[in-house]
Structure formats: C-alpha cells, structure tokens
Amino acid sequence: QVQLVExxxxxxxxxxxxxxxxAASGRTFSSYAMGWFRQxxxxxxxxxxxxxxxxxxxxxxxxxxxxxxxxxxxAKNTVYLQMNSLKPxxxxxxxxxxxxxxxxxxxxxxxxxxxGTQVTVSS
Numbered sequence: 001q002v003q004l005v006e007x008x009x010x011x012x013x014x015x016x017x018x019x020x021x022x023a024a025s026g027r028t029f030s031s032y033a034m035g036w037f038r039q040x041x042x043x044x045x046x047x048x049x050x051x052x053x054x055x056x057x058x059x060x061x062x063x064x065x066x067x068x069x070x071x072x073x074x075a076k077n078t079v080y081l082q083m084n085s086l087k088p089x090x091x092x093x094x095x096x097x098x099x100x101x102x103x104x105x106x107x108x109x110x111x112x113x114x115x116g117t118q119v120t121v122s123s
C-alpha cells in the first residue's frame with residue numbers, strides 16, 4: 001500500500017513558476033514509476049509526465065515539454081514537478097500517481113493516486 005500526498009499548488013501569474021511535491025508513504029517507493037496527471041474544469045484527466053523508478057528516464061506530454069521537469073528523490077520518498085513558464089491553460093488539479101508497471105504512460109497502469117493539488121494560472 002502506498003499513500004500519496006501532493007503539495008505546492010496555488011495561484012500564480014502567467015509566466016511564473018511553481019514546484020509541486022508528492023510525498024509517498026511506505027518503504028517501497030523506489031520500486032514504483034511515478035507520474036503526474038492533471039484535470040482541468042470540464043475536461044478529462046490527462047497525462048503530464050512520468051519518471052522511471054530509478055529516475056533515469058522521463059517522458060512528457062507535448063503540451064508541457066520544455067516547460068515542466070519531473071524528478072524524484074528516493075531517499076525522501078518524494079517526486080517533484082517543476083513547472084516554469086506557466087500558462088492559463090495549465091490551470092488544473094494536479095495528481096501524482098504510483099505504478100508498478102515498468103514504463104506507465106496511461107492512467108489504467110497506475111495503482112495509487114493522491115488527492116490532488118490545485119494550480120491556477122491567471123492571465
């Protein structure tokens with residue numbers, strides 16, 4: 001069992017930055033690939049980024065590539081999402097998720113989810 005708690009969301013102006021954190025419970029954090037997803041009002045939840053269990057591989061949605069960076073610190077059981085050059089269309093609830101699948105790119109491949117943290121980007 002893994003419990004995930006996101007933090008770091010808030011209100012920021014367009015062009016600004018935020019760093020989201022996701023703290024995981026349990027001693028097996030390093031055996032999970034970790035992902036970030038987001039859900040904007042009235043839209044389905046969508047993939048944002050994924051990082052492999054060791055941190056050596058990352059992958060991003062085209063919409064955030066070059067602006068967002070996913071990273072992890074297995075010693076702290078934490079995964080991060082650094083978000084730069086934020087746009088109003090980045091406004092959403094952001095969720096972190098853990099997967100026992102080697103390279104999960106889809107929601108159904110994730111086993112555990114956090115409650116989400118709101119990110120609002122004003123124009």
